[in-house]
Amino acid sequence: MSDAFAALTHVDAGLEPTLRRLYERHREAARRVDWSYAALLPWEEGRDFRRVPWRPEQRRLSAPIYVAVETALLTEVNLPWFTTSLDGLFRGSLAVLHDFLRSWTAEEDQHSDILQTYLLLTRNADPQRLHDLRRGVIEQGFTVDYHTPIEVMVFTTIQELATRAFYLAVAAAGCDQDPVLARILRRLARDETLHYGFYRDVIAAHLQANPNYVWPIARVLQDFNMPGHAMPDFRGRMKTIARHAGYGPAEYHQAVVATLVRHWGVDRLQPTLAGAIAARADILAHRDRLGRMAERLGGPRGGAGNEAPAALLR
Numbered sequence: 317m318s319d320a321f322a323a324l325t326h327v328d329a330g331l332e333p334t335l336r337r338l339y340e341r342h343r344e345a346a347r348r349v350d351w352s353y354a355a356l357l358p359w360e361e362g363r364d365f366r367r368v369p370w371r372p373e374q375r376r377l378s379a380p381i382y383v384a385v386e387t388a389l390l391t392e393v394n395l396p397w398f399t400t401s402l403d404g405l406f407r408g409s410l411a412v413l414h415d416f417l418r419s420w421t422a423e424e425d426q427h428s429d430i431l432q433t434y435l436l437l438t439r440n441a442d443p444q445r446l447h448d449l450r451r452g453v454i455e456q457g458f459t460v461d462y463h464t465p466i467e468v469m470v471f472t473t474i475q476e477l478a479t480r481a482f483y484l485a486v487a488a489a490g491c492d493q494d495p496v497l498a499r500i501l502r503r504l505a506r507d508e509t510l511h512y513g514f515y516r517d518v519i520a521a522h523l524q525a526n527p528n529y530v531w532p533i534a535r536v537l538q539d540f541n542m543p544g545h546a547m548p549d550f551r552g553r554m555k556t557i558a559r560h561a562g563y564g565p566a567e568y569h570q571a572v573v574a575t576l577v578r579h580w581g582v583d584r585l586q587p588t589l590a591g592a593i594a595a596r597a598d599i600l601a602h603r604d605r606l607g608r609m610a611e612r613l614g615g616p617r618g619g620a621g622n623e624a625p626a627a628l629l630r
């Protein structure tokens with residue numbers, strides 16, 4: 317990799333004041349959307365598992381919605397590995413990234429907690445099976461596939477936006493089965509929106525300073541996969557969720573990829589390096605390919621939060 321391209325995978329130190337402003341904006345918005353376990357969880361449903369052991373018929377959620385929530389939980393439990401990876405990748409970079417990482421970890425840490433507490437309180441989950449699954453996923457460990465700060469922040473931008481769209485889709489699909497679950501998922505989606513906004517605008521600031529930053533975006537966007545390899549039957553879960561819980565390739569195209577390409581203004585960027593010019597064309601071709609695939613599948617079903625998520629960030 318030439319020096320010109322290697323530089324495009326690192327944070328531009330001249331943007332420190334901008335990143336600091338983005339972090340302050342995040343702190344302010346996060347204070348406004350903060351939520352409490354006490355208010356969101358249905359405590360009145362809690363019963364002693366020793367006195368009243370779990371039985372399968374106690375599950376009230378349909379199988380696909382249960383799978384979607386369990387999958388969300390088993391994704392969120394990777395947090396210790398995520399924090400470890402990001403901490404290593406940000407080492408030597410700007411202090412503000414470490415400040416954000418601490419806030420982000422504190423906010424994300426609540427997500428697996430509330431999902432697990434919800435599933436246990438409402439007896440939708442078999443407590444022993446959930447315990448085994450959670451422990452097994454964390455024990456397998458997880459490493460991010462990227463090795464530089466910019467690449468990993470492109471990855472987290474996509475992941476946060478995809479998680480937001482996923483929570484909103486499952487909330488819409490599962491609302492009739494349990495409005496309490498829908499409310500919890502929509503609260504989590506607000507947290508993910510703010511995380512997405514920080515990472516997205518860090519990348520946008522780099523693109524504005526130097527449009528050749530489109531180069532690291534291309535590789536990450538074209539290879540993107542949700543972290544889930546450690547989860548039993550990840551592919552089967554994704555199929556079930558696409559078919560019955562409102563989040564599949566069509567939603568990924570519209571609520572994630574097309575939204576990001578539009579926000580970053582990829583079609584208007586004017587990179588100067590040959591590799592970056594090609595990367596820009598690759599991103600647009602990738603978006604269009606996903607769009608054609610989405611059309612063949614019948615288009616998105618509208619629960620994935622296709623509206624611009626910018627409102628919450630202001």
Ligand SMILES: [Fe+2]
Nearest residue numbers: 392424427508
């Ligand atoms: Fe989360």
Ligand SMILES: [Fe+2]
Nearest residue numbers: 476507508511
């Ligand atoms: Fe998040």
